[in-house]
Amino acid sequence: MSVDxxxxxxxGLLARSALGDRGAFAELYxxxxxxxxxxxxxxxxxxxxxxEALQDGFVNIWNHASDYAQAxxxxxxxxxxxxxxxxxxxxxxxxxxxxxxxxxxxxxxDEAASPAREAQDRAEAHSLQRCxxxxxxxxxxxxxxxxxxxxxxxxxxxxLRRPLxxxxxxxxxxxxxxxxxxxxxxxxxxEGR
Amino acid sequence: MRRLTPxxxxxxxxxxxxxxxxxxARNRFxxxxxxxxxxxxxxxxxxxxxxxxxGRIAPVDPPARVWRAIESRLAPRSSRAASDSWWRxxxxxxxGLASVLIAAFLWLAAGPPDDALFVAVLTGPDAAPRMVxxxxxxxxxxxxxxxxxxxxxxxxxxxxxxxxxxxxxSLGLVxxxxxxxxxxxxxxxxxxxxxxALAISLEPAGGSPSGLxxxxxxxxxxxxxxKKA
Numbered sequence: 001m002s003v004d005x006x007x008x009x010x011x012g013l014l015a016r017s018a019l020g021d022r023g024a025f026a027e028l029y030x031x032x033x034x035x036x037x038x039x040x041x042x043x044x045x046x047x048x049x050x051x052e053a054l055q056d057g058f059v060n061i062w063n064h065a066s067d068y069a070q071a072x073x074x075x076x077x078x079x080x081x082x083x084x085x086x087x088x089x090x091x092x093x094x095x096x097x098x099x100x101x102x103x104x105x106x107x108x109x110d111e112a113a114s115p116a117r118e119a120q121d122r123a124e125a126h127s128l129q130r131c132x133x134x135x136x137x138x139x140x141x142x143x144x145x146x147x148x149x150x151x152x153x154x155x156x157x158x159x160l161r162r163p164l165x166x167x168x169x170x171x172x173x174x175x176x177x178x179x180x181x182x183x184x185x186x187x188x189x190x191e192g193r
Numbered sequence: 194m195r196r197l198t199p200x201x202x203x204x205x206x207x208x209x210x211x212x213x214x215x216x217x218a219r220n221r222f223x224x225x226x227x228x229x230x231x232x233x234x235x236x237x238x239x240x241x242x243x244x245x246x247x248g249r250i251a252p253v254d255p256p257a258r259v260w261r262a263i264e265s266r267l268a269p270r271s272s273r274a275a276s277d278s279w280w281r282x283x284x285x286x287x288x289g290l291a292s293v294l295i296a297a298f299l300w301l302a303a304g305p306p307d308d309a310l311f312v313a314v315l316t317g318p319d320a321a322p323r324m325v326x327x328x329x330x331x332x333x334x335x336x337x338x339x340x341x342x343x344x345x346x347x348x349x350x351x352x353x354x355x356x357x358x359x360x361x362x363s364l365g366l367v368x369x370x371x372x373x374x375x376x377x378x379x380x381x382x383x384x385x386x387x388x389x390a391l392a393i394s395l396e397p398a399g400g401s402p403s404g405l406x407x408x409x410x411x412x413x414x415x416x417x418x419x420k421k422a
Contacts, residue, residue: 022267054259069403171208
């Protein structure tokens with residue numbers, strides 16, 4: 001893991017939160033809350049639901065802060081996973097019509113192989129961008145839709161007007177290619193078991 | 194339970210993290226990953242692989258009520274208005290002045306307050322005093338166990354300095370037995386600079402493997418300066 005000072009700061013705040021330091025936890029929320037709210041908002045779409053996901057997510061983060069040290073992930077990765085999981089739980093009970101951010105998804109397709117932007121200056125993000133660039137356009141679009149908007153296979157099929165089986169294959173093959181590429185790039189994401 | 198092949202484990206973990214694994218399959222997979230450390234490791238690697246994507250999403254400020262709701266769920270025990278400062282909150286919970294007085298009393302009972310530079314009463318979640326930690330001399334910290342814990346076999350107690358800012362710093366392990374432990378540490382030692390509070394966490398035998406607290410906090414307390422008599 002790189003020694004990104006921002007991540008190191010978040011790791012320190014998590015460690016203090018694990019010891020019951022509410023001030024540190026409040027600071028953690030101020031540092032990461034808006035980012036995680038945005039992540040959730042794209043998945044659950046409605047602000048009240050995103051507020052619920054963020055609230056539950058942060059209560060989870062507080063309750064499990066002492067597990068973080070064993071997670072060996074970057075703090076933002078660990079927290080994002082918690083909030084995304086909560087958001088996915090929430091849409092399972094509420095989802096009707098997904099509303100897609102075409103621009104974000106299209107951007108991902110267009111810029112997959114472009115040089116880093118400020119938010120992606122970490123090695124992992126570089127590798128991921130490059131590896132996404134190795135996917136064919138449809139695989140990439142399918143994966144992006146699922147990641148950003150929490151679409152299920154059938155929602156993806158509906159949105160992309162493709163048969164369910166085709167969509168499932170795109171996801172599966174896309175992820176497999178991604179894994180191989182990330183492994184070559186040496187990203188921890190895809191070491192063998 | 195049947196173990197998944199590595200390929201299946203990766204495929205399921207990837208779709209779990211991506212979010213396309215749904216319904217009962219998702220629940221089943223989650224349960225499997227809770228039981229199986231290797232599988233949990235694969236999930237974490239996929240999280241590390243895919244979450245940088247979220248870096249391109251522009252932040253959106255959540256309304257202030259979200260934090261208020263979070264805060265209220267962190268402190269169901271305390272009916273007091275939430276305090277900005279945890280240290281102040283902790284002092285209130287542990288009885289504030291009262292615990293300093295208890296500490297002073299214990300201190301006096303043990304001998305004159307020579308060069309005691311600070312004293313802290315570490316209390317558990319039930320506010321019962323567990324330990325009294327004091328700087329005995331400029332280069333010696335005394336940890337007095339008032340009430341040991343039961344059921345901690347195979348684990349170690351680790352003492353942490355919580356500085357005013359920055360990460361907790363370990364002062365080493367403390368035996369889980371009634372009596373005093375003396376720790377050689379100077380007031381000029383980097384580990385005690387900016388000391389604000391002390392805490393004991395329960396760690397694997399031999400102490401935290403990561404250098405930061407990993408286990409539950411058993412007791413904690415703010416540091417009160419003690420003037421030379």
